[in-house]
Amino acid sequence: MHPELTWRPLTREDARASADLLNAMEAVDRTGENYTEEDTLQELVDPYADLERGSLAAFAGEVMVGYAKVRFRPVAAEVHRVFLDGGVHPDHRRRGVGTRLLRAGVEAARALHALHHPAAKLVVDVHKAEHVAGLAELVRAQGFTPVRHYRHLEHPLGDAIGDAALPDGLRVEPWSEPADEDFRRVRNLAFEDHWGATPMPPDHWRNKVVNQTFQPAASFLVRDAAGTPVAVLVTMWWEADTAATGVRDARFMVVGTVREHRGRGIASGLVAHALRAVADQGYDRASASVDSAAPPGGSGLFERAGFTPTMRYVRWALEP
Known part of the structure; x- marks a missing residue:
C-alpha cells in the first residue's frame, strides 16, 4: 500500500514538518488549533511519548502527510489510559493512510502498556472534535466507542x-x-x-x-x-x-x-x-x-x- 509514501517513527527533528501538517489539517477541519514549530517540538519532547516505540509518520518526500503518536501515563492503578493522537493531511485522506496509522497507534499502545503498566487494564483513548469529517467512521471501524463528550x-x-x-x-x-x-x-x-x-x-x-x-x-x-x-x-x-x-x-x-x-x-x-x-x-x-x-x-x-x-x-x- 501507498508505494509513494515512506514510513518511520517521529523524531525531534520533525517539529517543522509536524507543524506544517497540523496547520494544513486545521485549514479544513476548523478546530481552532494552530501550531508553531516550537509548539510541536514541545509535543515531541514529552517525557511520556516514546517516539521510537510509540509513533509512526508517513512522508511524501520531505512532507509529512500523516502521523500517529501515543503517550503513556506516568501513573496507573487499575486502568492505564494511553492517549493516541494523530491525523492525515487533507490531500491524502480516504486512501487508507489513517487506518494504517490508527492500527499502528493501537499496537504501540499495547507495547508501551506492557513495558510500563502491565498489571493494569489497558484502554486506548482518542480525543477529537466531533465535526471532523470521516473521523467517527475511522475509529468505529477499529472498534473504538464514544465514552465521553466535552464542550469547548x-x-x-x-x-x-x-x-x-x-x-x-x-x-x-x-x-x-x-x-x-x-x-x-x-x-x-x-x-x-x-x-x-x-x-x-x-x-x-x-x-x-x-x-x-x-x-x-x-x-x-x-x-x-x-x-x-x-x-x-x-x-x-x-x-x-x-x-x-x-x-x-x-x-x-x-x-x-x-x-x-x-x-x-x-x-x-x-x-x-x-x-x-x-x-x-x-x-x-x-x-x-x-x-x-x-x-x-x-x-x-x-x-x-x-x-x-x-x-x-x-x-x-x-x-x-
Whole structure:
C-alpha cells in the first residue's frame, strides 16, 4: 500500500514538518488549533511519548502527510489510559493512510502498556472534535466507542464579565516560581476524582503546563487564611492561533478546587478574577473545555460566568 509514501517513527527533528501538517489539517477541519514549530517540538519532547516505540509518520518526500503518536501515563492503578493522537493531511485522506496509522497507534499502545503498566487494564483513548469529517467512521471501524463528550466554551470578555467574588478569608495570587509546586500539587488534588485524570509529576507538569504557552500573569492560586492553597487556575495562550485569527484567546486550561473546599463559590470567584485579569491584559476572549459529565459545578460554573459552548469533542476508547 501507498508505494509513494515512506514510513518511520517521529523524531525531534520533525517539529517543522509536524507543524506544517497540523496547520494544513486545521485549514479544513476548523478546530481552532494552530501550531508553531516550537509548539510541536514541545509535543515531541514529552517525557511520556516514546517516539521510537510509540509513533509512526508517513512522508511524501520531505512532507509529512500523516502521523500517529501515543503517550503513556506516568501513573496507573487499575486502568492505564494511553492517549493516541494523530491525523492525515487533507490531500491524502480516504486512501487508507489513517487506518494504517490508527492500527499502528493501537499496537504501540499495547507495547508501551506492557513495558510500563502491565498489571493494569489497558484502554486506548482518542480525543477529537466531533465535526471532523470521516473521523467517527475511522475509529468505529477499529472498534473504538464514544465514552465521553466535552464542550469547548468561549467568553467575549468586556461587559460580559460577572462580579462573583471569593469568599471571605481567601486570597488570590498570581503564579510565581516559588509557588509553582503549590500550583502543581493543588492541580493534582483537585483532579483526584475527575474521570481519567492522573497525577502530574514534575517533568510532565513542566512539559504540558509551564511551557512556552503558559501565561504566568493570568494564572492564579487561591489560599485560605492559613496560607494553604485550595484552588488553581492556569491560563495558556497559543501565538499561532492569534497569528491565524487575529484573536488573542486566554485558554483556561486548568481550573480546580480541592474537594473539601468545593461548594463555597471559590471556583466562581476565581474564574471571575481571571476574566477581569485577562481583559486588563489585552486578551480578546477567554475559553475553556468542560467534561459533560464532570463533577458538580463544572459546566454550570462557566455558563454562569458568561461562557457559551461553541464546539463539541468526543473521547473515543478501545479496550484491545
